[in-house]
Amino acid sequence: xxxxxxxxxxxxxxxxxxxxxxxxxxxxxxxxxxxxxxxxxxxxxxxxxxxxxxxxxxxxxxxxxxxxxxxxxxxxxxxxxxxxxxxxxxxxxxxxxxxxxxxxxxxxxxxxxxxxxxxxxxxxxxxxxxxxxxxxxxxxxxxxxxxxxxxxxxxxxxxxxxxxxxxxxxxxxxxxxxxxxx
Amino acid sequence: xxxxxxxxxxxxxxxxxxxxxxxxxxxxxxxxxxxxxxxxxxxxxxxxxxxxxxxxxxxxxxxxxxxxxxxxxxxxxxxxxxxxxxxxxxxxxxxxxxxxxxxxxxxxxxxxxxxxxxxxxxxxxxxxxxxxxxxxxxxxxxxxxxxxxxxxxxxxxxxxxxxxxxxxxxxxxxxxxxxxxxxxxxxxxxxxxxxxxxxxxxx
Numbered sequence: 418x419x420x421x422x423x424x425x426x427x428x429x430x431x432x433x434x435x436x437x438x439x440x441x442x443x444x445x446x447x448x449x450x451x452x453x454x455x456x457x458x459x460x461x462x463x464x465x466x467x468x469x470x471x472x473x474x475x476x477x478x479x480x481x482x483x484x485x486x487x488x489x490x491x492x493x494x495x496x497x498x499x500x501x502x503x504x505x506x507x508x509x510x511x512x513x514x515x516x517x518x519x520x521x522x523x524x525x526x527x528x529x530x531x532x533x534x535x536x537x538x539x540x541x542x543x544x545x546x547x548x549x550x551x552x553x554x555x556x557x558x559x560x561x562x563x564x565x566x567x568x569x570x571x572x573x574x575x576x577x578x579x580x581x582x583x584x585x586x587x588x589x590x591x592x593x594x595x596x597x598x599x
Numbered sequence: 600x601x602x603x604x605x606x607x608x609x610x611x612x613x614x615x616x617x618x619x620x621x622x623x624x625x626x627x628x629x630x631x632x633x634x635x636x637x638x639x640x641x642x643x644x645x646x647x648x649x650x651x652x653x654x655x656x657x658x659x660x661x662x663x664x665x666x667x668x669x670x671x672x673x674x675x676x677x678x679x680x681x682x683x684x685x686x687x688x689x690x691x692x693x694x695x696x697x698x699x700x701x702x703x704x705x706x707x708x709x710x711x712x713x714x715x716x717x718x719x720x721x722x723x724x725x726x727x728x729x730x731x732x733x734x735x736x737x738x739x740x741x742x743x744x745x746x747x748x749x750x751x752x753x754x755x756x757x758x759x760x761x762x763x764x765x766x767x768x769x770x771x772x773x774x775x776x777x778x779x780x781x782x783x784x785x786x787x788x789x790x791x792x793x794x795x796x797x798x799x800x801x802x
Contacts (some may be wrong), residue, residue, distance in 0.1 A: 470634070475638050479649075
């Protein structure tokens with residue numbers, strides 16, 4: 418039943434993508450309505466700035482519209498949008514005024530991307546603690562821990578090695594636990 | 600947003616914090632966060648601006664134009680596109696007399712073609728383009744048509760390239776530059792037509 422519903426959703430979305438590819442702006446608006454919350458949530462968590470997140474969300478959908486012809490329909494439209502959003506945020510960071518210092522990483526053992534907490538913590542506290550993480554650690558934690566991407570996918574999105582991704586996640590978890598238990 | 604509107608933290612944090620729910624895993628956080636305002640109008644303006652209207656396309660197909668600099672501007676745009684496509688880095692913006700060109704970061708440039716004032720002005724110029732063009736000499740009309748065709752081709756090439764690399768800041772800048780050249784040409788045609796000369800007030 419769940420599979421049937423998911424399949425129906427995918428077919429419905431594929432239809433909208435097809436129409437949008439043909440220049441149907443209303444179909445693209447429906448895709449925007451469907452995905453804007455997740456894209457804005459991702460941009461907000463990566464930028465920590467609602468205004469920047471709004472700009473990045475708009476730029477993501479503008480770029481998506483331009484790139485619709487190159488979207489491979491065998492992959493998920495939402496995942497494709499996420500990749501564009503991450504690119505937009507990274508491009509924004511390349512501006513000199515937006516740069517945050519990178520901190521050195523240590524080699525760590527492979528860990529699962531699931532981020533569990535020892536004791537239950539309020540959502541607000543978690544969001545605050547995630548927002549306070551250093552940029553590299555935060556990026557990986559958001560993409561792996563909240564959005565469920567694998568290390569390989571996150572490494573590809575962020576343009577970093579899988580090992581670096583794992584190290585960042587390890588560091589992010591340690592900092593998060595430290596901050597949430599303080 | 601989640602907290603009190605005046606709190607700096609309220610503006611920084613996703614709305615997920617509103618519920619007070621206690622979680623044991625990050626995966627339990629909501630992935631979607633609704634923005635404080637509807638972002639669609641800005642997106643729609645940008646994609647419609649990048650999509651030549653049927654009326655505008657028809658006008659261009661039938662219409663004319665002139666001036667050597669117009670053709671030069673279009674040629675520069677085309678040359679820049681080719682330069683980018685073959686991996687050379689052309690100038691970030693094209694300098695030509697008249698309207699100042701945006702030279703800031705790519706995202707700021709993209710904001711240029713999403714600006715409602717730009718969208719309105721472009722729509723106005725496209726609406727009167729045919730009438731204005733008809734008042735120009737035949738040879739001039741032919742040159743304008745050729746130049747606009749070149750700009751259209753340039754825009755399509757840039758958009759295709761952006762399809763492969765949507766976040767490329769150089770391509771984004773080039774796209775905006777080309778739209779600015781189009782705007783410059785439309786404005787010049789508009790101001791050159793006899794009926795618009797007297798009241799022309801472009802600063």
